[in-house]
Amino acid sequence: MSSKLERVMTVLIKNRIIVLGVLGGILLLSIGTGVLYQKKIDQEKEAGLIFDEAWQKVFAVVSDMQQQPNGTYALNHPNIPQAQALYKEGVMDINTLTLDYPNTIAGARAALLLAVIGKQAPLNTLLNDPDLTLAFATEDYFAIVKEKHPKFWGAAIAMTEGIQAEQTFDFAKAITFYQEALALDKANYITDYALVSIARNYETLNNKEKALEYYQQIEDDHPLSSWLSFAMGKVYLLSQES
Numbered sequence: 001m002s003s004k005l006e007r008v009m010t011v012l013i014k015n016r017i018i019v020l021g022v023l024g025g026i027l028l029l030s031i032g033t034g035v036l037y038q039k040k041i042d043q044e045k046e047a048g049l050i051f052d053e054a055w056q057k058v059f060a061v062v063s064d065m066q067q068q069p070n071g072t073y074a075l076n077h078p079n080i081p082q083a084q085a086l087y088k089e090g091v092m093d094i095n096t097l098t099l100d101y102p103n104t105i106a107g108a109r110a111a112l113l114l115a116v117i118g119k120q121a122p123l124n125t126l127l128n129d130p131d132l133t134l135a136f137a138t139e140d141y142f143a144i145v146k147e148k149h150p151k152f153w154g155a156a157i158a159m160t161e162g163i164q165a166e167q168t169f170d171f172a173k174a175i176t177f178y179q180e181a182l183a184l185d186k187a188n189y190i191t192d193y194a195l196v197s198i199a200r201n202y203e204t205l206n207n208k209e210k211a212l213e214y215y216q217q218i219e220d221d222h223p224l225s226s227w228l229s230f231a232m233g234k235v236y237l238l239s240q241e242s
Contacts, residue, residue, distance in 0.1 A: 044104050047107055051110055054113075056090075057089050112159055152189050172201075192226075199213075199218075212239065215231045215238065218231035
């Protein structure tokens with residue numbers, strides 16, 4: 001009897017150890033997942049702040065240039081030194097985001113911004129900094145960025161083509177590229193931006209019904225989008241005009 005009891009106890013102890021081991025493993029996995037999730041959130045926030053600052057710097061220079069005669073600085077314009085310094089800071093921040101923050105929304109959007117900036121030869125040449133002049137528009141550099149953002153790069157290129165088409169007033173072609181970006185953006189890094197871009201171009205083409213459809217999609221499917229308020233305003237205005 002004693003021997004049988006000992007065997008039963010031994011089995012129970014072993015099973016208990018196994019169960020505790022499994023539960024412990026699940027607990028550790030949960031803790032690890034929680035830590036990684038929190039780390040991801042913190043990384044997204046940090047990248048978002050860097051992106052906002054970088055965008056403001058680049059946008060300030062571009063806006064100032066557009067306000068000048070012929071949309072550019074004269075060679076002796078007093079704003080050039082300040083613009084050069086600000087633009088360099090912005091581009092270096094974008095560079096940091098694209099390379100050091102892979103798989104983040106801000107990092108992906110920085111890659112898109114970089115792709116657009118890289119094609120602005122007049123701006124890069126005007127600032128004439130050997131560290132910057134088209135340095136970020138080379139095939140080798142973009143190959144590195146593509147490696148960092150493999151799930152996003154196709155969408156970034158399509159968005160870039162769409163922006164270029166829109167700048168040349170080919171709005172129908174721009175819509176085609178933006179729709180391509182929408183289809184390629186599996187990670188939903190710029191889905192809301194692509195939707196806004198499509199809606200904006202349909203609105204320009206006076207196709208209010210299609211514009212309303214895409215603005216409404218932001219309101220329905222992207223409640224946390226930074227474009228939400230803008231889209232809601234557009235939905236209201238276009239609905240009133242219908």
